[in-house]
Amino acid sequence: MSTNRHAFLGFLVKRLGNRADAEDVLQEFCIRVLARKDQLRDADRMDAWLYAVLRSTLNDHYRKSGRSRRLKDAVALEAQSAAVADDPVEDMDVICKCVKGLVTELRPSDAELIRRIDIDDDDRATVAADLGLKPGTLNVRLHRARAALGDALMAHCGPCCRHGFDDCACPPAGCAHPVEDTDCGDKDTVS
Incomplete structure (x- = not known):
């Protein structure tokens, strides 16, 4: 043997x-x-x-x-x-105004993370403790929430957001800023 x-x-x-x-x-x-x-x-x-x-x-x-x-x-x-993706959005006024409206269309848990961390700039450790999550779990959920928001923006605003959301010029209903001219070929323009 x-x-x-x-x-x-x-x-x-x-x-x-x-x-x-x-x-x-x-x-x-x-x-x-x-x-x-x-x-x-x-x-x-x-x-x-x-x-x-x-x-x-x-x-x-x-x-x-x-x-x-x-x-x-x-x-x-x-x-x-x-x-x-840890860096919070620095200036929400520069980014497409559709973001704040679309956050409410996300799952409530995703919307809460985006609102608290990216918009209100809450401390991650505080948010994790409030939600009973480990920091790593919070990071993963935040990453997924941001991806869902990005998908929602692409669906809502279209191709003008393909290279970043700071130059979005789309005027769809619900956006906070109607624009006269747009380079989004498939969206209607507001005059």
Whole structure:
């Protein structure tokens, strides 16, 4: 059994690149072999059966570590996106006047975050404490709320907001500032 263990461990180390992961997979392999010992039909083909179970265990390890890595990457990307979007809107008067009207059309929880953090410039720690959220969770929710607001602005104002909302010149109903001329080809202009 000792020679087989060394052979199995060598097989795993070669594929995984480190002994610690190989030991973990080997342990899972041993558990599977014991659980599936009744599936072995031909004792003469035991080595082939064992390597089939070992490969299956290794593939499951790859899938599990891939999911874990993708999850970590997604969380890091979301946190990074939220950190990039941490700066509150500096001057709401420069930005498209549609923002304040569209905030009310968002989900109430999203609207509250945008209103408190971006418009009223409340302290994030205070908002997180008031809502019973961890700072990271607040950042993710704020990022999603801002994305929803951005989508609402694109749907409401159209292409003039494609490169930023500070030069929006659309005059749709509900906006606080009718404009005489616009470069939005698909919107009506107000004279």
